[in-house]
């Protein structure tokens with residue numbers, strides 16, 4: 463019988479989801495992770511009664527495939543659904559956090575957009591499709607919905623998801639659903655109504671914003687236990703194809719042979735010495751920018767905060783010229799995040815908008831952040847708790863021309879049969895997208911292997 467052992471390099475959420483599914487199909491998987499724990503960007507830290515998320519804070523559950531996977535892995539019992547107020551989101555305008563409209567009446571009365579801006583939204587269905595097949599998010603939104611929606615809705619929204627600017631991202635790659643509304647229906651407004659039935663047929667379920675009782679890390683922890691064979695503290699330095707299959711090298715030890723190798727490492731970790739890659743392909747991989755980001759957790763007694771913190775959090779449009787991208791009202795979102803009588807805020811600094819701020823030393827950053835939350839939320843005095851984590855490379859930017867990057871992945875795979883690249887640099891950056899992509903890759907590879 464042919465060798466069907468598979469190696470996964472990197473235990474990010476994609477690699478873990480992939481490994482769990484393969485194990486279910488009875489295949490042998492070995493996972494090599496350079497860090498002490500699995501999970502990549504997913505990391506929760508319990509510090510006394512404060513539960514902190516260093517990476518993702520919430521998962522937007524909207525795909526049946528992902529919901530079914532959580533059920534199969536038993537994780538559905540650990541799910542924590544965000545507080546009902548979480549649908550309330552604030553956007554800062556003229557220094558005041560204003561709620562994003564949640565009803566038609568709010569949409570008419572909101573101070574976020576002027577009367578002219580609101581009327582501009584109404585003509586969206588009559589705007590013609592673009593001839594440009596790869597427009598930026600900013601070009602698309604400004605053309606279809608006007609400058610105010612770009613500046614006071616999409617600019618902060620993109621900062622909240624990609625830690626980046628709408629001018630830096632390709633609509634088609636970063637927000638394919640938005641792109642498809644125009645491509646299929648000629649209008650975002652009509653498309654949102656007309657597409658509802660189609661989305662259901664495509665396996666969409668009612669959206670739920672979730673985390674887990676002991677934090678997001680419950681997800682990789684559970685998947686790692688189910689996948690088994692996780693070799694932590696194993697940085698893979700070399701991958702090589704020889705007679706018999708693929709071999710890996712980690713700190714002088716050799717592992718193999720494997721019939722397939724899945725590379726779930728971020729692109730900036732793919733050094734030239736890892737496997738034979740042409741100069742051109744290597745350059746392409748390095749073109750993908752991961753902006754730096756800082757996450758600062760601040761704890762306050764409730765009597766120190768004037769704002770009700772009744773919602774998901776607030777985002778700051780670039781035009782407001784502030785030193786933070788936004789903040790989550792973490793202890794309002796999920797229970798068990800702060801001691802009784804306290805609030806936990808999770809503040810984001812830097813990103814593609816202000817990369818120079820992301821790497822400030824903690825004391826300087828704290829000063830800036832405190833000035834902002836004092837002004838925006840009426841926070842008084844020193845925090846009773848503080849924690850700061852720096853991500854030198856946070857989230858890959860799907861820039862215009864990303865087709866070339868996707869082609870590079872395919873070139874590399876074609877030149878190295880049995881090697882696959884999988885992670886948030888391909889087909890979606892959200893945790894649910896990574897889970898879905900991991901599952902789909904596992905299905906494809908199982909089929910490939912059953913035919914040999």
Ligand SMILES: Cc1cc2nc3c(=O)[nH]c(=O)nc-3n(C[C@H](O)[C@H](O)[C@H](O)COP(=O)(O)OP(=O)(O)OC[C@H]3O[C@@H](n4cnc5c(N)ncnc54)[C@H](O)[C@@H]3O)c2cc1C
Nearest residue numbers: 472474475476496502503517518519520698885886892893
């Ligand atoms: C601060 C932040 C906030 C976010 N917030 C959200 C959110 O709220 N909701 C959401 O859905 N998404 C969010 N995301 C995005 C999401 O978390 C990531 O896109 C996703 O987790 C990436 O998963 P991945 O499978 O690509 O692997 P990664 O998380 O990139 O993991 C790759 C793994 O490979 C390992 N590795 C690297 N090189 C080697 C090597 N040579 N040998 C062995 N192992 C190696 C690394 O140690 C790591 O464990 C956020 C991301 C960040 C950074």
